[in-house]
Amino acid sequence: MALLTLPTELxxxxxxxxxxxxxxxxxxxxxxxxxxxxxxxxxxQILRLAAASSCVFFRPNPWFLVAATARQVGQWALQSPENNEILRAAFRNGIDALFDLCVAKAGLTMDDIRRMHLARFETINPVSDMIDRMAGQQWYATPNFWSGGVSEAYTVDCEPMRALFQYVIYGELFESSMQSFLNPEASLPKFDLQTRFDYIRYCIPDWTTFRHIGCDETGLGDAEQIGPFASEDSEGSNSGDGMAMWFILECGRWNRPWKAIREQIGPEFEEEWRQEIWVEAAQLHGLAGLEILRLGGVEKWHERLTQIRNTISKISHRPKVEKFGHHQNPAYDYPNLWREAYICCSGMWP
Structure with a gap:
């Protein structure tokens, strides 16, 4: 029997x-x-087939496909405390475990895949190059690097494309938690601070976290010797991803473009706490939000960013603060990757 003579159902x-x-x-x-x-x-099923090709067509593997599906998994996890614990367990076992959970709980259409590959050329590659010029090999290649060649000379071990996807995944997972904070009257579900810390510690791993195993200096509790920190030879145990993430978000070359974007929406807030919320909320949009950095991106996002800024201007509730480590570093009840990455690595500072 010829293949095409089979019933459509088969x-x-x-x-x-x-x-x-x-x-x-x-x-x-x-x-x-x-x-x-x-x-x-x-x-x-399309996602499972894509996962089987992730090393070839969806690089960097597995970050590309995690970024494509993390929002779906985040929404699934917010449906129940049990789902949330499954997600946290995946975080603690590292990016590969999170990838497996994404494949099990999410899906992709062919249109989704085409959009992701288009985004690679329109936004992912250009922003990755931007990160490379502020923290990667292009940055280190600056003549007289340590003697005035760059304004923020620092020792950073950064793989730009991986760092970009780690940043994107954080946005995909936790943008809804920012919306929950900004609109408390809607009673939207959200991830708590400890869940966000789990993602950063184990999916943006750093040797400082491995050093904290059995000797907690950050105030987060002992890191577990699992996933990326299973042994001294594990990739996460020698990684500098956490420090690289903090440095990128601290870097003037990252913050100046975002400041210019915010100023096109409205003036900076005088209240420091409100301004910090605006800084984080303006750029917490996952993969799609990278468009804002491209030519014409502000115009496309102007209405949405204006709405966010107007919401922040009207909120009366200050963020709740938790403090961590010997220096009582503050973290808030809204997503703030810069502060949270700093806390996860802060045990290395006296």
Missing amino acids: LMLLPNSLQNIEDFTNLSSTCRTLHSAFASTPPS
Whole structure:
């Protein structure tokens, strides 16, 4: 029996037997019959096929596909305390465990994949290059680096593309928690501070976190010797990702463009606490928010950013503060990656 003589119901089952997304796209493009049959493939199956090709078509692996699906997993986790604990357990076992959870709980359409690949050229690559020029090899290649070649000379171990996706994933996961803080009357579900710390410590790993195992200096409690910190030879135990993230968010080359963007929306707030919320809320939009940094991006996002700023101008509730470590570093009940990354690494400072 020829393949195309099979009933459509059977043709629709073929993706379940394919090896990867390349097989899916190749077979789908052979004829109209298969293209039509494959159009109804569930997003969960498309994601599984994409995951099988993640080392080839979705690099950096697994950050690319985690960024594409983290928002869905975050929404799933907020549905119940049990789901939230499953997400936290995935965080503590590192980015690969979070990837496995994304594959199990999320899905992608082919349109989603096409949008992600378009974003690679329009926003991901340019912003990654921006990070490389402020904290990567391009930055270190500046002549006379340590003797005035750059204004913020510092020892940073940064892989720009990975750092960018770590930043994007934080936004995808926790933007809804910012909205919950800004609109308390809506009683929206949100992730607490400890959940955000779990993501940073284990999915943006740093050798300082490994050093804190059994000797907590940050006030966060002992890190667990699992996931990226399973042994001294584990990748996370020798990583500098946490420090790199803090440095990027502290860097003038990162903050000056965002300051110029905010000033196109409205003047800076006089109250320091309100201004800090505005700084974080303006850039906490995950992958889509990278558009704001590109030419014409402010115009596209003007209405949304204006709405956020207006909301911040009207809120009367100051953020709740928790303090950590010997120096009582503050963190708030809204997402603030800069402060949270600093706290996770702060045990290295006297």
